[in-house]
Structure formats: C-alpha cells, structure tokens
Amino acid sequence: MGLKIRYDDALIPADKILSTAENIMPEIDRARSIISSGYADPRAFINLPYDEEMLSAVKSLISDKLSLDPRFLIVVGIGGSNLGTIAVQEAVLGRFYNLLDPEIKVLYADTIDPDMINSIIMLIKKALKEDESILLNVVSKSGDTTETIANFRVLLSLLKRYKRKYEDFIVVTTDRGSVLWRAAARRSLSLLEIPSKVIGRYSVLSPVGLFPLGMLGIKIEDLLMGARQMTERCLSMNLKENPAAITASIQYKHYLDGKNISDLFFFSCDLESLGKWCRQLTAESLGKEYDRNGRRVNAGITPTVSIGSTDLHSVAQLYLGGPYDKLITFIRIEDPRSSVCVPEADEYSSLVKGIDGRGLKEILDAILEGTKEAFRRRKRPFIEISLPDKSEFSIGELMQFKMIETMFLGYLMNVNPFDQPNVEEYKIQTRRILRGEFKP
Numbered sequence: 001m002g003l004k005i006r007y008d009d010a011l012i013p014a015d016k017i018l019s020t021a022e023n024i025m026p027e028i029d030r031a032r033s034i035i036s037s038g039y040a041d042p043r044a045f046i047n048l049p050y051d052e053e054m055l056s057a058v059k060s061l062i063s064d065k066l067s068l069d070p071r072f073l074i075v076v077g078i079g080g081s082n083l084g085t086i087a088v089q090e091a092v093l094g095r096f097y098n099l100l101d102p103e104i105k106v107l108y109a110d111t112i113d114p115d116m117i118n119s120i121i122m123l124i125k126k127a128l129k130e131d132e133s134i135l136l137n138v139v140s141k142s143g144d145t146t147e148t149i150a151n152f153r154v155l156l157s158l159l160k161r162y163k164r165k166y167e168d169f170i171v172v173t174t175d176r177g178s179v180l181w182r183a184a185a186r187r188s189l190s191l192l193e194i195p196s197k198v199i200g201r202y203s204v205l206s207p208v209g210l211f212p213l214g215m216l217g218i219k220i221e222d223l224l225m226g227a228r229q230m231t232e233r234c235l236s237m238n239l240k241e242n243p244a245a246i247t248a249s250i251q252y253k254h255y256l257d258g259k260n261i262s263d264l265f266f267f268s269c270d271l272e273s274l275g276k277w278c279r280q281l282t283a284e285s286l287g288k289e290y291d292r293n294g295r296r297v298n299a300g301i302t303p304t305v306s307i308g309s310t311d312l313h314s315v316a317q318l319y320l321g322g323p324y325d326k327l328i329t330f331i332r333i334e335d336p337r338s339s340v341c342v343p344e345a346d347e348y349s350s351l352v353k354g355i356d357g358r359g360l361k362e363i364l365d366a367i368l369e370g371t372k373e374a375f376r377r378r379k380r381p382f383i384e385i386s387l388p389d390k391s392e393f394s395i396g397e398l399m400q401f402k403m404i405e406t407m408f409l410g411y412l413m414n415v416n417p418f419d420q421p422n423v424e425e426y427k428i429q430t431r432r433i434l435r436g437e438f439k440p
Contacts, residue, residue: 279305
C-alpha cells in the first residue's frame with residue numbers, strides 16, 4: 001500500500017504542477033545515473049539503502065556491543081548526527097519508550113546545556129555504580145564539532161572511573177580520516193564510517209542512524225527497504241507517479257507566489273521529532289545567501305512543525321485567519337498501534353455529543369477532516385500525506401521521500417541543497433572565542 005499523497009487542495013492546477021515537474025527531469029536523470037555507484041556525489045545519499053556492505057558492518061558491531069548488555073545507550077551528537085535517530089526511534093517505539101523500562105534505554109546528549117548533561121550523568125552514574133554497562137555512541141561527521149566533543153569528553157571521564165576496559169563501551173561514527181577517526185583509531189575504539197559525500201542531514205540511513213536504532217531493536221532492514229521502494233518511486237520518469245517531483249513542484253510554485261512558510265502538520269504525537277528532522281533538512285538545504293550562479297538571492301523556505309490536534313488550539317487561528325504565506329502538509333497515520341475508545345455512556349455523556357463509544361482515532365480523523373474543510377473554505381492550500389502505519393518500512397519511505405523532495409526543490413530554486421556555508425560562521429567565531437582570540 002505504502003505512502004499516499006493527495007494534492008487536490010494544493011490550489012494549483014494539475015497541468016501547472018506537471019509542467020513545473022518537467023523542469024526536474026535533468027536532476028532525476030543525474031540521480032538515476034549514480035544509483036549503486038558509490039558515494040562520489042552528494043546526491044549519493046540515495047545509495048545508502050542499497051549498501052549491503054555498510055549494513056553488514058553495522059549489524060556485526062550491533063551484535064558485538066549487545067553482548068556487553070548495556071543498560072543505557074547515549075548518543076552524543078547534534079543536528080544531522082542525531083535528529084534522524086530520534087525521529088525514527090520515537091516514531092517506531094513511541095515518545096515514552098524509556099518509561100516503559102526497555103532492556104536498553106536511550107539518551108541523547110545533543111547540546112551542552114549543563115543542566116541537561118548533569119541529568120544524564122546522574123542517570124548513568126547510578127547504573128555504573130550498580131555495575132551495569134553503558135554505551136557511548138559519539139557521532140560527528142567532521143569529527144571536531146565543539147558541542148559533541150565537549151559532551152563526549154565529559155561522559156568519557158565518567159566512564160573511565162567505572163570501567164577498566166572503557167574502550168569497549170565506545171562507538172565512534174565519523175568520516176574516515178577525520179581528527180576524531182584518527183584519535184579513536186589510536187585508542188582502538190570501535191569505528192563506523194560515514195561516507196564522505198553524504199551530508200549530515202541526509203545521513204540517517206547511514207551508520208549515523210542505523211547503529212543506535214539497531215541497538216534498540218528497530219528493524220533497520222525494514223527501514224532501508226522502505227527507503228529503497230521510495231527511491232524507485234521518486235526517480236520515476238513518469239512524473240504523475242513521482243511523489244517527490246509533484247510535491248517539490250507544488251512547494252516551488254507556492255514559493256514563487258510568496259508562500260515561503262512550509263508547515264508539516266502531523267496528526268500523531270510520535271512524529272513530532274520527525275518534524276524537527278524535516279525542519280533541519282529544509283532550513284539548511286534551501287536557506288541560501290547565494291544561488292548556484294553566485295548571485296545573492298537570500299532564498300529559503302521557513303519550515304515549521306505542528307501537532308494535531310494539539311496545535312489546532314495554538315496556531316489554527318493564524319493559519320486560517322493570518323497572512324497567505326503558508327503551505328500546509330497534513331500527515332496522518334491510517335493504522336495507529338493502539339485502539340482506545342470513549343465509554344459508551346456515563347454521567348458525562350452530555351458534555352460533548354456524538355463521541356459515546358467512538359474510538360479516539362475516529363475522533364481524531366473527524367478533527368482532521370473538519371480542519372481540511374475549514375482550510376478549503378478559506379482557500380488555504382494544503383497537501384495530505386497518509387502513512388499506513390508507524391512501522392520501520394513506512395518511516396523509511398517518508399524520510400527518503402522528504403530527502404529526495406528537498407534535493408528536487410534545491411534544483412528548482414537553483415541553490416545547492418548539500419552545503420551550509422553560513423552555519424560555519426558561528427562555528428568559526430565560537431572557536432575564536434574559546435581560544436581567546438576574540439572578545440565578543
């Protein structure tokens with residue numbers, strides 16, 4: 001069945017969408033030409049789901065580290081080094097995974113907020129004192145990310161106090177030859193390679209995401225299978241059957257018309273972190289000062305994330321009554337994991353009519369349908385994406401779809417969706433300040 005897209009309410013005629021999609025054909029050709037040909041091109045993130053050698057290396061290391069029986073897995077990374085992992089983990093296992101007392105709990109050291117890191121220290125120190133194991137997975141593509149290395153060193157110092165062979169409890173995921181790779185190799189730490197041309201925000205289907213997700217019992221083969229199937233759909237030369245070309249064209253047409261805000265409105269709480277992953281993907285890939293020809297364009301689509309039905313009580317007034325500067329994408333789950341019903345009848349039945357005996361999914365679907373009808377009446381454009389469920393296969397489909405869609409949007413906007421030159425500015429200035437070379 002797979003992911004389904006409806007765009008009847010995008011408020012752009014079908015012939016205009018297809019004529020815009022025709023402009024993407026050269027990029028589709030380029031992407032098709034590099035399938036299964038390694039990682040010599042940044043578009044080669046599309047090859048990750050087909051890389052059996054990479055998958056075998058990840059699965060072997062998972063087996064090795066599971067033998068240590070870790071109580072906690074701490075993923076030390078930031079941005080593209082952990083957002084995708086969090087997104088998949090929460091989508092498949094749920095936002096409250098840790099509270100269900102799984103065999104391995106997962107923590108994310110993704111910023112250097114001292115209070116948050118201290119909380120992580122308190123949690124894992126208790127486990128270490130009880131002679132339980134923890135596993136540190138340090139993820140940094142460049143190998144010298146300030147936040148990641150600072151947190152790694154803090155947590156490493158704790159690990160050394162309790163584990164004589166502390167090296168066994170560390171996995172480093174980075175570019176081959178990076179400063180972190182070389183330091184880890186000298187100390188015989190376990191290493192996983194990020195293909196050099198695969199950019200961080202496109203790397204969730206590399207060892208960046210596959211190792212920690214596999215440690216948690218997520219079926220990484222199914223995740224990759226879903227991504228493979230979506231790759232084939234999104235590289236189809238039949239544009240009517242190509243979901244990424246269609247949605248990229250819709251977004252581009254609205255962007256030209258001044259709608260430069262793209263909101264992903266998820267009707268599933270477990271997908272909120274998936275929205276945050278998409279936020280980075282859109283913002284870093286499309287927000288550019290210069291286009292491919294070197295002209296200053298200050299281009300970009302501002303990504304936002306909403307959760308239904310919660311945010312109908314916070315942003316719906318703006319979306320329905322405010323500026324005509326947004327394209328909304330509603331994302332729904334056809335078959336959630338759980339079935340919960342309102343009681344048939346009780347002393348509170350008179351408070352809201354029509355919900356007695358109804359399932360919460362049925363009520364949520366009615367709210368979504370009501371929302372869509374309100375958008376139609378206000379002539380506010382929207383797209384709808386339906387996922388069959390929150391399985392690994394479905395999430396793999398959705399993530400690969402969004403990555404290829406973003407690549408196509410970058411092509412239409414004539415910007416490079418694989419660099420982030422302005423992000424480097426804060427990193428450079430931060431290092432200058434820390435070295436005492438600059439006083440803010």
